[in-house]
Amino acid sequence: MANQNYSPAAVIIHWLIAVCIFFLFASSSWMLALPLSSDEFPFRQFPFQLHKNIGVTIALLLALLLYIRFRRPRHREARSKEMESWMNKLATVDHIVLYLLVFACCASGYIASSYSGWATTLWWTLKLPHWGRADKDLNMLYSDIHAWACWSLLGFLAAHVAGAAYHAFQNDGVARRMMRLR
Template sequence: MSKPGYSGLTVLLHWVVAIAILFLFGISWWMMAIPYGEYRYLPFQLHKNLGMTLIALGLVLLIARFFPRPGALPPSTPRWMRRAAVADHVLMYLLIFVVCLSGMLSSAFSGWGTVLWWQVVLIPDEAARRWENEWLNTLFSDVHIYSSWILLALLITHVAGAVFHAFRRDGVARRMLRL
């Protein structure tokens, strides 16, 4: 029989992914505010590295979310609310990957190399210059930006739903908060 809440690993990954996404939004606003020059390198590299790390964390979270499966939602949860929760989760997972992959592809076609955590060269500068393609860079950059805003809107609905359930005291919020 499954427990009413999520596993400890799922809860930990949920909060790490949530914090990483918020941090990525913060970094993106910071890096866009910095004038062009050498000082933009650090926030861009940090943003790219966190995004690539988020892909791995997202995959592990997606797998951990289903093994073991959490218990069913309370019977008092209306059908429309169950469907909305499933849709919100599916779209959030999908958008996490779309945002990260489109960012990686935009970076790959930007003409700038990518080094994972300043250690592992994923795209050498020479290869990046050969792959440079302004049209593809712009395409994937636009996908990255617009899907980021949609993800942010879904995160807001997700938090609103959690707050709603916390006030309702129906046990749904406790599944992830472990209170």
């Protein structure tokens, strides 16, 4: 019989991704408001490189989370006992869309960066390949896709948090299972 709970690794990775996404959203407005890099303002590179590092790390964590989730399936009947059928379906759709949007944010950000002409060095150690030479139009296209994907992600994250809050207030066991308190 498959496990009814999420694995400890999946819970930890979930919260690492959540903290990273929160940080990226919180720092993005500030980062974009910085003056363009010049001899007088060379510091703009650090926040952008940090943003890219965290984005690539999120993509790697997401791949690991999906591997764990598919390798250790949860028992379907455990979900249906605690939630209505439509809630199960809505939760499934929300998770799938969240995974797709997180991937879209990471991929479009990386591709936009590739066309910016600026190198992406993963945690200042591993230089990641570019998708092509610097191209302002492609950089803007993927930057726009990145922005739309990120704002869409924010909307679905709000629904995700609202659903988690609902289950916490209902005290129906779903929130405890997600937090491994059961």
